[in-house]
Amino acid sequence: xxxxxxxxxxxxxxxxxxxxxxxxxxxxxxxxxxxxxxxxxxxxxxxxxxxxxxxxxxxxxxx
Amino acid sequence: xxxxxxxxxxxxxxxxxxxxxxxxxxxxxxxxxxxxxxxxxxxxxxxxxxxxxxxxxxxxxxxxxxxxxxxxxxxxxxxxxxxxxxxxxxxxxxxxxxxxxxxxxxxxxxxxxxxxxxxxxxxxxxxxxxxxxxxxxxxxxx
Numbered sequence: 477x478x479x480x481x482x483x484x485x486x487x488x489x490x491x492x493x494x495x496x497x498x499x500x501x502x503x504x505x506x507x508x509x510x511x512x513x514x515x516x517x518x519x520x521x522x523x524x525x526x527x528x529x530x531x532x533x534x535x536x537x538x539x
Numbered sequence: 540x541x542x543x544x545x546x547x548x549x550x551x552x553x554x555x556x557x558x559x560x561x562x563x564x565x566x567x568x569x570x571x572x573x574x575x576x577x578x579x580x581x582x583x584x585x586x587x588x589x590x591x592x593x594x595x596x597x598x599x600x601x602x603x604x605x606x607x608x609x610x611x612x613x614x615x616x617x618x619x620x621x622x623x624x625x626x627x628x629x630x631x632x633x634x635x636x637x638x639x640x641x642x643x644x645x646x647x648x649x650x651x652x653x654x655x656x657x658x659x660x661x662x663x664x665x666x667x668x669x670x671x672x673x674x675x676x677x678x679x680x681x
Contacts, residue, residue, distance in 0.1 A: 489665050493587070493672070497580070509575055513624060516582045520621045523589060527614045534607065 567638065567646055567678040571630055574642060578620075578627040580676040581649065585620040588656060588669045589613045595663065605659065612655045619649035646677050 477485075568577040592613060596606040623645040630639050653670045660666050 486665055489591075490668060493668065497672075509579070513575065513579050513582075513628075516579060516586075517621065517624055519586060520582055520617055520624070523586060524614065524617045524621065527589075527610060527617065531610065531614065 567643060568676075569638065571627075571634075571636075574627045574630060574638065577676045577678070578624040581673050582620040582624055584669050584673040584676065585613070585616045588666055588673075589617065591663070591665050591669065592660065601660070609656065609659050612652060612659055616649065616652045616656060619645065619652050623649050650674065650677060650679065 568574040592601065592606070592609050595601045596609075601609065623642070626639070626641040626645040630642055633639065653673055657667060657670050
């Protein structure tokens, strides 16, 4: 990947983030706050469980 | 409608900081409604940071040792975002106008972890953008 491609990917990521947050704003305006937060909490817990499992499966390294 | 206006302001601040370092109020979200939105936005951003790091690692852009340290920090951030969300939920149940100390502590802990992530992965502007947006959602000026 060259620098121009990397920058293009970064820009796509930034645009996606802005769009995503705009969508969130619209969802909030639609009154989805509590349901969204509950769904987010579940996703956070799933991510935590997955990362803890990966961490536990890491090979032991000498200190 | 007033509640939604507060939510909108929080989100717009996060987007503004992600794309343009415009001034953002340097104080924590002062109202319950603002804190609820803050918890939602920060949680989503921490999940985004996790996804970006994992994608970069799988693309062999991040060495194994750095990935493991970053994964440890991101795990702390996930736990921090969850704790912040729980503290805001508890505030919701209390329905007091002033921010409880638990919310402030959870916010400060999360800010500390975001700084750790920035320090571990300084060469990734995508991650810096997300951590900056998360700080903005927590009321910190970039």
